[in-house]
Amino acid sequence: MDRLHSQKIWEIASALRLTSNGSPADAILAFCEARAAAMLTDFPDCATPSEMLNIMEATLGTTFEVVRSDDELVALQRRYVQAGEWGFAALDKELHGDVYGVTYRRMTARTGERSFVSVIDCRGDKGLRSYFTKWHEIGHLLILTDQQRSTYKRTHAHASSKDPEETLVDLIAGHMGFFPQFLLPEIGTEVTFADVDRIRGKLCPEASLLSSAIAYAKHHGQPCLLIDAKLALKKEEEAGLLQGSFGFYDPPVPKLRVQSVVQSNNAQQYGLYIPKNYRVPESSVIHLVHNGQQDPATASECLSLWESSDGNCLGPKAIQIEVRKSFDSVLALISLPRGFRNRA
Secondary structure, eight states: OOGGGSHHHHHHHHHTTOOOSSOHHHHHHHHHHHHHHHHHTTOTTOOSHHHHHHHHHHHTTEEEEEEOSHHHHHHHHHHHHHTTOGGGGGHHHHSOTTEEEEEEEOSSOOTTSOSEEEEEEOSGGGGGGHHHHHHHHHHHHHTOOOTTOOEEEEEOOOGGGSOHHHHHHHHHHHHHTTOHHHHGGGOOSSOOHHHHHHHHHHHOTTSOHHHHHHHHHHHOSSOEEEEEEEEEOOHHHHHHHHHTTTTTSOOOOOEEEEEEEEEOTTTGGGTOOOOTTOBOOTTSHHHHHHTTSOSSEEEEEEGGGOBOTTSOBOOOOEEEEEEEEETTEEEEEEEOOGGGTTOO
16 A cells, blocks of 8 residues: 555544545645645745744744764763753664654753754764755654654655655655745746756755755656666566575676656656666666766757666657766756657
């Protein structure tokens, strides 16, 4: 079952007294939007999602505590424990592995003090996701219904292993972190990473390139895709390795494959579609960027270059590709050439 339609998500919608004939996640997202709009009525000069984040931090009663080193973590832990917040005694253990943030309900808050503390782990590479982690913690507080819970954790686990509530809160964070009220007026007519950079710098400089590009592609008025590609095995190859079924044969070699696809609302209407886990054509400019031969790069290509393992090709469609390297991944914005955009 889709995690966003699971029993747990329906229970959250019910606890929030929301009704939905379709998707409970959509109803919860609309609820969060309405809460944000209500908060912003008191702050008419708020002009960016970053400013809205600060407003929600105060309005929802939490304090962001950012730790950038092990020493800072120990000092923060000691400070709160000495103040009687015994839950912080396990903070160093909470922030392990793929846990990026933890929100604690304060047990000794005095009158006038905020009820929560949200610890944002920015040690090492975790700092690259600080903006999303902050919004994730805010997402938990936006849908808070269980007054007995004392901690909320933000993890970066694979989607297949995530708790349904974490998947829901990720959805909320991605939406609120690039609130359409601020984002939509900024999106230009062309589909470019330069536009992503400009919007990111103006609205939310703390956001990562990946999260900014995801929001950009999702809300763009032009048909477009954002794909994230990296070296990976086919699903059956991964399963075979886990089960040890390849025996004495050489293990399979990872190939550059599509790990995620984000599409604009009208992408499929215009024939723009690339399935997840598809192998990237070796003749594509995406491969050149991945191999370090160019970065960034743009090219005009055809979707028919994309071929599945069984030999099936995508339909012939002229496309424009702009590519950037992002750590071990390659990000590609794919759109239609200007002259083809009005041909459904």
